[in-house]
Amino acid sequence: MKQYIVYSIPLAILWCFVNGDISIVNFTFGLVMSPVVIKPFKSLYNFEAEVSIRNDIRRIPKQLRYLAVLAIEITKANIMVAKIVLRPRININPGIITVPIRAKTDVGITAIANTISLTPGTLTIDVADDKSVLYVHLIDIHDREEIRASIRDDLEEYVLEALE
Amino acid sequence: MIGIGFVLDILSNIFLIVGLFFVFLGMLGLIRLPDVYNRLHTTTKIGTLGAFGVMLSILLKVGFSAMGLKAITIGLFLLLTAPVAAHMIARAAHRHGVDLCDESIIDEYCDSYDK
Incomplete structure (x- = not known):
């Protein structure tokens, strides 16, 4: 679950850039839609690996x-x-x-x-x-x-x- | 009085000219260099900076509007994907038996996979 949140944020930022409109509403929309993208593609990556935000x-x-x-x-x-x-x-x-x-x-x-x-x-x-x-x-x-x-x-x- | 808009306009034009010049050089290299691997050198490196320059010029001209943001995103994607495309093209070419040009001296790759 933590992974979903951590990977959703960059995807939401990317969505704001591709959409060309940086706003809270657009960012939230991206955040809501990101899990839909992550779900089918997560098997391609080492998804379950531990993420440490402090390290990043x-x-x-x-x-x-x-x-x-x-x-x-x-x-x-x-x-x-x-x-x-x-x-x-x-x-x-x-x-x-x-x-x-x-x-x-x-x-x-x-x-x-x-x-x-x-x-x-x-x-x-x-x-x-x-x-x-x-x-x-x-x-x-x-x-x-x-x-x-x-x-x-x-x-x-x-x-x-x-x-x- | 010279405003900031004027300076940005000049910078934008400079980046556009530099970018287009490098794209032109990339195409020239595509014609002049002998084989597929050397040609990929020009198209990845020069193509990347050329296209990135054009995108940067768009960003400077229109600012952080919808178009500018999209332009810089495209530029970053090009930077990320051009080397991958070059790697795949070169690998596929080598495995299909495209020879290196006559000037080539050494090929340590040909023994690494089954023909």
């Missing part, structure tokens, strides 16, 4: 820092790809490598995979069956150890702190 609130500063890092990385990625596209001769050395990850939970792996896809020169293709490595497509393979290190030390650190 304590993480918010770290999540904000993660978002800031993500914004910077996205901007860098765009400038880098723009440079490659605008070069008169396209000269790239692509390839697929494995990148070991430390994240264990599904949320953590999804976040790190999405972050890798949005950062410069890397694109996640798949997760290994035992969830220990990611297969990452690199647009320029020459600095592969560098990229492995930067994923492990920079990006994954923030993801682990923010979401696990």
Whole structure:
């Protein structure tokens, strides 16, 4: 029961944004309708897991820092790809490598995979069956150890702190 | 006297131009790069920032009205879903036997699943 209430609040906020009208009446309507959405889809998620609101609130500063890092990385990625596209001769050395990850939970792996896809020169293709490595497509393979290190030390650190 | 509305208008136009420029670059990359995996690089990264820039420009122009709120929600959803779409397309392509382009050096993925 507690889970229903906790998950209803973000869904109600999302409803306010999608509906384009932020008001108490609209928020309450979203809150009332959320269980109808949660009910059929809860089997897809780890729904019964214990939720601790205090724990979630304590993480918010770290999540904000993660978002800031993500914004910077996205901007860098765009400038880098723009440079490659605008070069008169396209000269790239692509390839697929494995990148070991430390994240264990599904949320953590999804976040790190999405972050890798949005950062410069890397694109996640798949997760290994035992969830220990990611297969990452690199647009320029020459600095592969560098990229492995930067994923492990920079990006994954923030993801682990923010979401696990 | 320069009002806040004027500044927001200018900012909105700047974001619109930057966003459209990046969308254009994304499409250019789609044509110029050699294979599906490299093309996905441009469409996910550049497409995301380009579309997000356009959405941000709408938000700055109309403020937190119904349209602005919807625009920024769409922008955030794009940010969340574009990498997932790219992952699925690349995975499906690789498993259907789409080869990497000739310049490619290494492929550590091809041994990880049964053909």
